[in-house]
């Protein structure tokens with residue numbers, strides 16, 4: 001075996017038999033058992049055609065050791081909701097599914113900590129924590145399928161990141177199996193640990209390229225007794241940011257989410273869902289979906305009325321709806337969360353996920369609108385995102401994929417100068433296989449070289465998810 005990558009040949013039957021001996025025959029799926037299953041967000045996720053599902057950390061370690069010995073690389077998979085091709089696999093590889101390792105091993109309401117296996121979905125953890133009036137402090141629309149291991153591996157963000165941080169800030173400890181089959185156990189359940197290099201952070205956001213995350217200690221937060229949601233139509237990004245500032249200063253409760261929906265996106269989503277409100281015309285430049293959490297629905301409703309009055313004082317043209325029932329609250333959130341409407345309208349619409357410092361958003365959005373229209377007059381983005389932390393999602397009004405030249409022109413508009421503005425070309429989705437060229441084009445060269453050294457040190461043989469995050473090293 002040489003360093004960098006393993007040879008892509010068919011996985012021999014003898015290797016499959018050895019895998020069956022480790023995890024049990026029923027837990028090695030091939031052929032139709034794989035092709036008939038849902039591949040998840042990327043149709044190429046099941047390209048390898050072999051799914052191995054260990055039931056314990058020791059089995060994960062044995063599978064990895066076997067893969068090294070048999071010169072087969074592996075692709076870890078959680079819920080397969082990743083959006084950048086991190087779970088894509090191809091012939092000659094095996095898929096290591098964490099689906100069977102989905103238990104909540106400990107949920108301690110006094111410590112406000114959960115210890116979960118990597119294949120536990122976010123929704124399962126949310127439901128278990130809610131029984132103790134707690135929550136994981138992170139939430140994503142893909143909560144029903146996304147796993148804690150996948151979220152750790154992509155350093156997921158979501159709607160509460162402005163308040164509670166991203167996945168990196170939710171993890172107190174973790175267990176991971178390294179590429180040599182050894183197990184690193186660092187399951188501390190405390191916030192403070194200053195005991196040398198904090199290596200768990202290497203695996204957070206590594207997208208399975210340095211090891212397999214098998215167990216995670218997740219910090220929990222108090223779950224508010226009540227939530228309330230309002231949608232405000234506002235004249236500008238700066239009005240939306242001012243609204244967030246006012247909402248952060250609420251007297252009853254606390255701000256849980258502030259999601260921006262620019263006009264083109266909310267019009268599309270509203271029309272797809274047949275949503276309309278007589279007092280809420282969709283002609284405002286930007287809408288802000290705001291969620292508050294607190295002790296009682298009535299107090300939050302009253303707080304929203306007070307907040308809306310303050311907004312109107314500053315921006316008389318603003319409009320607003322305060323949800324007066326759970327049904328209405330769900331309807332408002334559907335407008336934000338069912339982003340699939342874009343892909344139903346423009347299949348495989350090219351999509352991007354950038355972070356921009358709040359003070360730069362107005363100028364950045366003006367820059368990309370101008371730049372895209374210079375490529376083609378009617379080329380325009382659907383824009384929405386987690387405005388409170390500066391994370392913008394951008395999907396183009398085009399069916400994908402774009403031609404290479406157009407894709408480069410679009411990326412030049414979106415990414416050139418973004419790092420200098422203090423932002424990032426990948427806010428929360430990761431690099432995967434789809435954004436490696438963007439990482440190479442925009443990252444600091446010393447950082448890239450250090451990343452390559454870390455990969456070589458921990459996985460010199462290229463067993464762990466090769467060709468993701470960093471380019472495949474050719475022999």
Ligand SMILES: Cc1cc2nc3c(=O)[nH]c(=O)nc-3n(C[C@H](O)[C@H](O)[C@H](O)COP(=O)(O)OP(=O)(O)OC[C@H]3O[C@@H](n4cnc5c(N)ncnc54)[C@H](O)[C@@H]3O)c2cc1C
Pocket residue numbers: 041075076077078079080081082083085086087098118119139140141142145146147148149150151152153154155156157158159207208209211212213214428429432465468
């Ligand atoms: C509708 C929708 C909405 C979304 N919204 C958000 C959002 O708001 N915020 C956000 O951050 N993301 C969002 N995502 C993206 C996605 O849900 C996240 O990236 C999530 O963290 C992926 O989790 P998963 O279990 O599906 O991982 P997968 O897609 O299975 O894997 C993702 C990556 O992690 C690796 N991996 C998976 N499990 C492990 C493991 N145990 N050990 C090592 N490596 C592993 C895989 O190899 C791959 O590289 C959204 C996706 C969809 C479809």
